[in-house]
């Protein structure tokens with residue numbers, strides 16, 4: 001082994017903030033998601049409650065995770081925005097199966113969602129794009145996300161060009177940028193408990209569109 005060695009075996013934490021019991025939760029996982037989201041958002045110690053890890057199955061056969069921001073959720077599912085030609089966009093175009101997860105450390109909670117991603121309607125992406133600050137709009141335009149670029153200077157020069165070109169003009173949403181809706185097929189809620197006896201409740205979507213709820217061993 002080289003010089004770097006850091007044994008983390010002694011890192012250990014006991015969880016005891018909350019519990020998840022069948023009698024206290026909704027038949028619909030989106031309602032439980034909303035309850036948890038509100039509770040975490042109202043609590044101290046989470047910077048971006050809506051930051052989630054999105055995992056796709058890459059064209060190279062590897063899964064890949066990255067963080068994106070949840071911008072909306074409804075009974076239908078979870079919406080985030082990105083560049084459709086990015087590595088994740090290309091992956092989704094071949095295989096829409098994705099996994100998203102949240103780890104809200106301050107409340108000792110994890111949510112894991114498996115689902116299928118689909119592009120949202122163009123007018124919805126337009127609406128969200130329109131609401132973004134100008135700098136973010138130009139950023140979406142300038143960045144050919146996930147492509148290799150020669151340098152930081154190249155990116156900044158491209159941005160300056162666009163700033164000139166669009167001075168005083170309206171910036172429209174480029175076709176390559178927009179939202180995805182992840183329609184969930186399973187949603188698992190994990191609540192840390194003492195002695196590693198954590199609570200895990202999984203909801204799975206059935207063929208008749210009702211949600212089946214099961215408790216999993218921690």
Ligand SMILES: Cc1cc2nc3c(=O)[nH]c(=O)nc-3n(C[C@H](O)[C@H](O)[C@H](O)COP(=O)(O)O)c2cc1C
Nearest residue numbers: 051066067068069081082083086087088089145146
């Ligand atoms: C806190 C945080 C929030 C992010 N939000 C987004 C987002 O909403 N959309 C997005 O495309 N990338 C977002 N990113 C950047 C992605 O993690 C990633 O670098 C980018 O989307 C390119 O991923 P890809 O090359 O795998 O497609 C965010 C990163 C962080 C750390």
